[in-house]
Amino acid sequence: MKEVYSIKEATNKIEHYCAYQERCHEEVVSKLWSMKLDSQEIDEIIVYLIGSNFLNESRFACSFARGKHRIKHWGNIRIVNELKFRKISTYNINLALKEITTEEYTATFHSLAERHWETIRETNSLKKRKKFCDYLLRRGFESNLVYEKVKDLESDSI
Structure with missing residues (x-):
């Protein structure tokens, strides 16, 4: 340079x-x-x-939230933390989260969770639960959603 x-x-x-x-x-x-x-x-x-509208924090936040959710399948918590890390205002963070509909969010969560549950090759059920929960929590999904989902999946597999 x-x-x-x-x-x-x-x-x-x-x-x-x-x-x-x-x-x-x-x-x-x-x-x-x-x-x-x-x-x-x-x-x-x-x-x-x-x-000149080359730089727009609101537009950035919305596009970031949409992209990370749709492409990387991140949950709201991870998106919020990443935007805070980039010093984006709370107003713009809330605006960005509105870009993801509740239906889209839950559909992504359930398909990701079910797909991941099937890929875990762990015979010990406690270890499998831990791996599953850690993965989804790292992705930024809310803990109550994750723990409800693990209960559903365990009851289905019995």
Whole structure:
């Protein structure tokens, strides 16, 4: 990467960076820091990007939530934690969670849970339960959903 960028070059480069995929403010700022710009130049570019609609935190949060749920099958807890990690506001996090319908959320949860239950090759039922619960909790699904589902699946397999 080139050492020193003019504001114009940096702006062009960061426009492409933002146009390629939705970005949060923090990703863009760290990219600009890596281009060795000072904080005044970074602020100037960020204001321009927001004004030109290249950077939109609400749009990022919604697209992030949809994508992580539909593609990676993450639950709400994991999505919320990842958005908080990216310093997204509570307002935008709540907006993003509305992108996933309750029907879609429960359908994803049940299909993922049933598929995973079938793949666990563990004869000890306690170990199987633990592996199953750990997996779904890591994915960010609510513990009450996970524990109800494990009871259902165990009663079905007896």
